[in-house]
Amino acid sequence: xxxxxxxxxxxxxxxxxxxxxxxxxxxxxxxxxxxxxxxxxxxxxxxxxxxxxxxxxxxxxxxxxxxxxxxxxxxxxxxxxxxxxxxxxxxxxxxxxxxxxxxxxxxxxxxxxxxxxxxxxxxxxxxxxxxxxxxxxxxxxxxxxxxxxxxxxxxxxxxxxxxxxxxxxxxxxxxxxxxxxxxxxxxxxxxxxxxxxxxxxxxxxxxxxxxxxxxxxxxxxxxxxxxxxxxxxxxxxxxxxxxxxxxxxxxxxxxxxxxxxxxxxxxxxxxxxxxxxxxxxxxxxxxxxxxxx
Ligand code: AMP
Numbered sequence: 001x002x003x004x005x006x007x008x009x010x011x012x013x014x015x016x017x018x019x020x021x022x023x024x025x026x027x028x029x030x031x032x033x034x035x036x037x038x039x040x041x042x043x044x045x046x047x048x049x050x051x052x053x054x055x056x057x058x059x060x061x062x063x064x065x066x067x068x069x070x071x072x073x074x075x076x077x078x079x080x081x082x083x084x085x086x087x088x089x090x091x092x093x094x095x096x097x098x099x100x101x102x103x104x105x106x107x108x109x110x111x112x113x114x115x116x117x118x119x120x121x122x123x124x125x126x127x128x129x130x131x132x133x134x135x136x137x138x139x140x141x142x143x144x145x146x147x148x149x150x151x152x153x154x155x156x157x158x159x160x161x162x163x164x165x166x167x168x169x170x171x172x173x174x175x176x177x178x179x180x181x182x183x184x185x186x187x188x189x190x191x192x193x194x195x196x197x198x199x200x201x202x203x204x205x206x207x208x209x210x211x212x213x214x215x216x217x218x219x220x221x222x223x224x225x226x227x228x229x230x231x232x233x234x235x236x237x238x239x240x241x242x243x244x245x246x247x248x249x250x251x252x253x254x255x256x257x258x259x260x261x262x263x264x265x266x267x268x269x270x271x272x273x274x275x276x277x278x279x280x281x282x283x284x285x286x287x288x289x290x291x292x293x
């Protein structure tokens with residue numbers, strides 16, 4: 001049975017009790033509308049820790065577009081039902097006021113002193129196209145870590161730049177251990193995402209071209225192509241005819257991350273993309289040197 005709390009303080013108390021009893025916590029922060037991608041993280045957290053804790057909170061601080069925040073899918077009851085089978089011991093949700101009881105002004109804006117600086121990993125890509133996004137992520141993740149105080153926290157490689165930002169944040173704080181988990185995909189190759197629910201069936205079919213474009217770049221990389229303009233062109237040639245409007249196609253060293261430069265003899269690279277289809281914005285990435293499907 002999964003314990004469910006609809007407010008932050010009882011969840012904090014529950015976590016405190018677990019730790020007092022000597023039980024280690026694995027934590028999976030989410031924004032809900034859970035799918036197989038989230039559940040894979042939860043199963044792993046349950047397997048590697050005494051108890052798996054999940055938060056479900058659509059964090060307004062990390063949305064640069066109010067319309068995106070409004071239409072973001074929400075189904076807390078459905079989420080709770082799915083989590084039981086995945087081995088989640090406790091799931092909680094809360095409000096911005098509960099997470100920041102003394103830090104919101106009369107208009108509901110968070111005080112500057114409560115905001116957490118996301119660091120250099122946030123530069124470029126999502127950080128460039130979604131103003132304030134990673135500050136919002138770092139701020140809520142830091143607060144969630146305070147509430148749960150987990151030993152390990154599980155994040156998906158789907159949001160690769162977020163994973164880099166959170167790793168830096170955890171390093172600065174002295175914990176928790178951050179575990180990156182592989183991307184779960186639909187049979188078409190489309191990366192699973194809560195926002196996929198907002199796609200029409202036709203858009204959902206066409207959106208698979210995003211992954212196909214990444215695979216095309218990986219095939220060329222394996223054949224020795226190192227020209228970033230050429231690799232970007234290959235992604236675009238596959239994705240754009242399907243009606244995907246690419247915001248960026250970027251290549252980075254997945255380990256160094258902040259050094260955007262990849263030389264002609266690069267051995268490692270990750271390709272990262274963001275694209276709009278209809279009113280939905282999707283992101284995806286693929287290691288060009290990796291074997292993952
Ligand atoms: P979200 O609810 O979108 O904030 O995602 C919560 C966590 O699940 C984040 O760490 C995401 O990276 C991760 N996640 C979302 N989609 C996937 C996916 N398709 N595969 C693996 N992890 C995912």
